[in-house]
Amino acid sequence: MPDVILETRDLTKEFKGFTAVNQVSLQVQRGHIHALIGPNGAGKTTCFNLLTKFLAPSAGRILFNGTDITALKPAQIARMGIIRSFQISAVFPHLTVLENVRIGLQRALGTSFYFWRSEKTLNRLNDRAMALLAEVDLEQFADTITADLPYGRKRALEIATTLGMEPELMLLDEPTQGMGHEDVHRVTALIKKVASGRTILMVEHNMNVVSGICDRISVLQRGAVLAEGSYADVSRNPQVIEAYMGSADNNLAGAHG
Numbered sequence: 001m002p003d004v005i006l007e008t009r010d011l012t013k014e015f016k017g018f019t020a021v022n023q024v025s026l027q028v029q030r031g032h033i034h035a036l037i038g039p040n041g042a043g044k045t046t047c048f049n050l051l052t053k054f055l056a057p058s059a060g061r062i063l064f065n066g067t068d069i070t071a072l073k074p075a076q077i078a079r080m081g082i083i084r085s086f087q088i089s090a091v092f093p094h095l096t097v098l099e100n101v102r103i104g105l106q107r108a109l110g111t112s113f114y115f116w117r118s119e120k121t122l123n124r125l126n127d128r129a130m131a132l133l134a135e136v137d138l139e140q141f142a143d144t145i146t147a148d149l150p151y152g153r154k155r156a157l158e159i160a161t162t163l164g165m166e167p168e169l170m171l172l173d174e175p176t177q178g179m180g181h182e183d184v185h186r187v188t189a190l191i192k193k194v195a196s197g198r199t200i201l202m203v204e205h206n207m208n209v210v211s212g213i214c215d216r217i218s219v220l221q222r223g224a225v226l227a228e229g230s231y232a233d234v235s236r237n238p239q240v241i242e243a244y245m246g247s248a249d250n251n252l253a254g255a256h257g
């Protein structure tokens with residue numbers, strides 16, 4: 001197995017003449033938690049959407065374990081083990097937490113309705129779903145209606161559903177967005193835990209999260225990679241500091257406190 005699990009070569013996305021992602025070449029190491037950061041409008045979301053195949057690149061290539069996946073569709077890369085964390089809108093709010101994880105598993109297995117309705121299959125799926133809930137510390141919420149879950153716990157459910165698809169590479173889009181301090185702490189610890197034996201690439205604004213758990217960080221600015229390295233390295237880089245100072249999103253400094 002190569003050490004680099006995901007690589008982009010000169011990845012570029014233009015929107016009607018505007019270059020949102022400009023010749024980005026990334027290398028994500030196997031086993032790492034890798035963050036994509038940058039001030040507002042830097043191109044993080046666009047880059048993420050290219051990697052998850054929600055957008056087609058204007059130029060450049062994407063390789064997963066050395067295989068060119070540039071032309072593949074989201075479902076095809078999911079089968080290869082690249083799983084994007086599902087937004088919570090993808091779950092059924094009126095079903096229980098356990099039922100949602102079970103449905104996620106059933107989808108991943110691709111089993112037919114009649115097959116998974118059999119009691120034996122259902123019990124097996126229930127056992128696996130409970131194990132996944134235990135992994136994200138949601139066991140005590142198994143019978144809770146999903147709509148009633150506290151916000152931070154919904155992200156944990158999202159991660160459990162993602163784990164059910166047995167990701168080799170997990171892609172997380174701002175996993176702590178909109179959370180209070182306590183939830184940020186819990187979800188950060190959870191990401192660290194589930195990263196064991198996997199690789200995680202995430203877009204994240206919260207520098208406390210990035211500095212706490214990420215092995216490597218790529219900083220984007222105006223669509224291009226400005227700097228790359230450990231948090232200690234990039235947070236000291238004068239160009240990175242300047243990029244954040246010149247932006248309304250100057251929370252890079254906040255992480256030092």
Ligand SMILES: Nc1ncnc2c1ncn2[C@@H]1O[C@H](COP(=O)(O)OP(=O)(O)OP(=O)(O)O)[C@@H](O)[C@H]1O
Binds near residue numbers: 019045
């Ligand atoms: N569909 C689109 N059509 C035209 N321009 C777009 C489109 N999507 C993004 N852009 C532009 O590309 C640039 C990068 O946007 P993107 O959302 O990728 O940045 P970001 O780093 O994720 O920002 P934020 O931190 O604010 O979410 C922005 O100037 C944005 O206006």
